[in-house]
Amino acid sequence: MNIDSLELSIIQVYASTEASSDEELEFFYSTADKAIQLSEKNFIVLGDFNAKIGQTNPNETVTGNHGYGDRNCRGNRLIDFAHENNFAIMNTIFKKTNKQRWTWISPNGKIKNEIDYILTNLHRNIYDIQVLNITYPPDHRPMRASLNIVPKTKSRRKFGQCPRFQLKNEEEVETYKQTLNSNLINLLENRRDEDTVQNYYDDIINAINNSLKKAHEVSSNRNSVKNQVLSARTKALICRRQELQRTKPKSRTMKNELKALYKLISKRINLDYKVHRIRIIEKHLNTTNSVKKAYKEIRTQNMD
Structure with a gap:
């Protein structure tokens, strides 16, 4: 229906x-x-x-x-x-x-x-x-x-000119402002008499999008660390689960394996995050001797 x-x-x-x-x-x-x-x-x-x-x-x-x-x-x-x-x-x-x-x-x-x-x-x-x-x-x-019937969302392909990245924190906002200001200055310095209004518009849109991308890269290192929380074993299990989910029809053996993977992956993710938190606490105890800073870093990563 x-x-x-x-x-x-x-x-x-x-x-x-x-x-x-x-x-x-x-x-x-x-x-x-x-x-x-x-x-x-x-x-x-x-x-x-x-x-x-x-x-x-x-x-x-x-x-x-x-x-x-x-x-x-x-x-x-x-x-x-x-x-x-x-x-x-x-x-x-x-x-x-x-x-x-x-x-x-x-x-x-x-x-x-x-x-x-x-x-x-x-x-x-x-x-x-x-x-x-x-x-x-x-x-x-x-x-x-x-x-609850959720209305069908519009395709994002119709919003090609919209910024692709949202600024998540003050650091990214400041980077965006500085980069955009620099890009606009370069745009004004490189103006050509033969440029049309459409050329100016396209250049401004590109400057905005490039500034957003640059700001987004600020947190890329932090995100890469976050992605490293999951162990190689856990990532391999997730890939195997995705492979089985795409396979149709499924044999009884495949269904049993998929059922076991749901349980195992959930346990592995919890274990990986526990190990990651212990690693952060040990790092701060050895460097700053502050558990408070360790928990602050953990909370910051969770919010990101």
């Missing part, structure tokens, strides 16, 4: 119950994978997964911090499915009371579970998930996702 400027596929699913065999469960997920391959770039997969995710794990990049109940084996399989397709399980993103979380109730009314989920690669566009407390015969409660 096409909603305004957003092309979106909505896939409704129903997984077999816990009493079914593992073969039936894998057939369900393989069918879901085929539906995803035929869908648009943006999609939502929702329905009864007959799985309990329970309390979430901080190392799981596909879940938020809010789970309900205990996890079962089907819940682990659903987590794997989300990792394989880089989904976010939206039920776990938003904080709700227990009364607002359960989606299924047993016939005797004593057992309540959360087994219906909304998964999507548009997690930034969904700003709320609600379980509707509607009384009617089925043992499931309906869910509602609030989706």
Whole structure:
């Protein structure tokens, strides 16, 4: 479907119950994978997964911090499915009371579970998930996702004359002013009688753009240091993940590798930044003997 400027596929699913065999469960997920391959770039997969995710794990990049109940084996399989397709399980993103979380109730009314989920690669566009407390015969409660449709942005190719770089700090602003002043002086000194108004306009635009580029280079050394925070191993893992993401269709082995990469890369990035912070602190302790300056440098790099 096409909603305004957003092309979106909505896939409704129903997984077999816990009493079914593992073969039936894998057939369900393989069918879901085929539906995803035929869908648009943006999609939502929702329905009864007959799985309990329970309390979430901080190392799981596909879940938020809010789970309900205990996890079962089907819940682990659903987590794997989300990792394989880089989904976010939206039920776990938003904080709700227990009364607002359960989606299924047993016939005797004593057992309540959360087994219906909304998964999507548009997690930034969904700003709320609600379980509707509607009384009617089925043992499931309906869910509602609030989706924000972002207007289609204009192509930047239409703004070819706009400055490409924004000045980020006072150092860049000062460099820009000095460079622009120098460029304009050179422009006035090299004026030619045969130049037209259009020539003057083009020269001024070039002077502005060149000054912005020069100012941008001020922080290039700082950015290069920031890029060196990630180790060669982490960068290689990120490249491998990007390669697998572009590969379609994916085999089961590739999906398992991709799932593992999401977890491993997240851990590696956290470790690299921890090592980088320790390196800065040690440098300042050996040179300035000031931890305060070390944390100031770390905060400055984080802001950049």
